[in-house]
Amino acid sequence: ETGVTQSPTHLIKTRGQQVTLRCSSQSGHNTVSWYQQALGQGPQFIFQYYREEENGRGNFPPRFSGLQFPNYSSELNVNALELDDSALYLCASSLDGTSVGEQFFGPGTRLTVL
Amino acid sequence: GEDVEQSLFLSVREGDSSVINCTYTDSSSTYLYWYKQEPGAGLQLLTYIFSNMDMKQDQRLTVLLNKKDKHLSLRIADTQTGDSAIYFCADRMDSSYKLIFGSGTRLLVRP
Numbered sequence: 185e186t187g188v189t190q191s192p193t194h195l196i197k198t199r200g201q202q203v204t205l206r207c208s209s210q211s212g213h214n215t216v217s218w219y220q221q222a223l224g225q226g227p228q229f230i231f232q233y234y235r236e237e238e239n240g241r242g243n244f245p246p247r248f249s250g251l252q253f254p255n256y257s258s259e260l261n262v263n264a265l266e267l268d269d270s271a272l273y274l275c276a277s278s279l280d281g282t283s284v285g286e287q288f289f290g291p292g293t294r295l296t297v298l
Numbered sequence: 299g300e301d302v303e304q305s306l307f308l309s310v311r312e313g314d315s316s317v318i319n320c321t322y323t324d325s326s327s328t329y330l331y332w333y334k335q336e337p338g339a340g341l342q343l344l345t346y347i348f349s350n351m352d353m354k355q356d357q358r359l360t361v362l363l364n365k366k367d368k369h370l371s372l373r374i375a376d377t378q379t380g381d382s383a384i385y386f387c388a389d390r391m392d393s394s395y396k397l398i399f400g401s402g403t404r405l406l407v408r409p
Contacts, residue, residue: 188340217395226302226386226399227341240396274340278395285329285395289341 188277188290196296197265205260205293207275215239215280216258217287218250221272233258234280262295270297300324302389304400311408316374318403320387323368330363331388331397332372341386344372374405382407 189208197203209216215234219227229242233252247263256277262269272294276287301323310316322330327349333341347354347361347370354361360373370387384404388397 190340215395217397219397219399224401226388226401227397229396229398232395242396276341280395285390286331286343286346287395287397288343289333291340 188275188288190273190275190290190293192293193291194294194296196298198298199265199267201265201297202261202263203265203295205262205273205275205295207258207260207277207290209256209258209275209277210288213277213279213288214256215278216252216256217276217278218258218260219274219276220244220269221274221292222268223271227274230260265297267297270295300389300391300398302387302398302400304385304387304403306401307404307406309406309408310377312377312379314377316372316377316381316405316407318372318374318385318387318405320370320372320400321368322370322387322389322398324389324391324398325368326391327389329390330361330370331390332359332361333386333388333399335384335386335402337383344385377405377407379407379409381405 217232218230221227231241232239251259272292276289278287331346332344358375384402
């Protein structure tokens, strides 16, 4: 069974640029959630996708957007990068329909905005 | 609003028990989770408890839930140096897969 993978591992961008982060869900999982973890903080929920549709969103501006593909892999896109976007971005996959809804996290992408 | 609070730091001696505490504000919690994060890594799910349970034991881990006080704890028996990490509790609200995380408790295990 393949776990959750994310790419790239690290990324450096400058203010105003755009970035795309990628996530491959654990085999058999149809739901993916994205979280932003600033240094020294817990993860903050960005949004969730279920069967290619956005299924819930946290307090993030519209310049944070996402996609989920038919194979349940996912992208997080951030436009007009700001310095405060520097963080570890985590994706988590889960299988909808299970009452526990355990979310399994990938290793994350470390984004630095200069 | 939804909030999860944790103490920032805990230091224990190897072989002792560790108890990490968490409080939450949400009244409609369904499941509460404990995750472990090692330096430079993602989050590893350790265990979870359903909101109508008081206790769950899983090998060296014991989770206690006091729903009246909205207090959750994680006890690690026979703590080892490999247990040194940041531990997050997370709250899942009713009918949602959104997890609300605390800021994490850094556990340091001294030899």
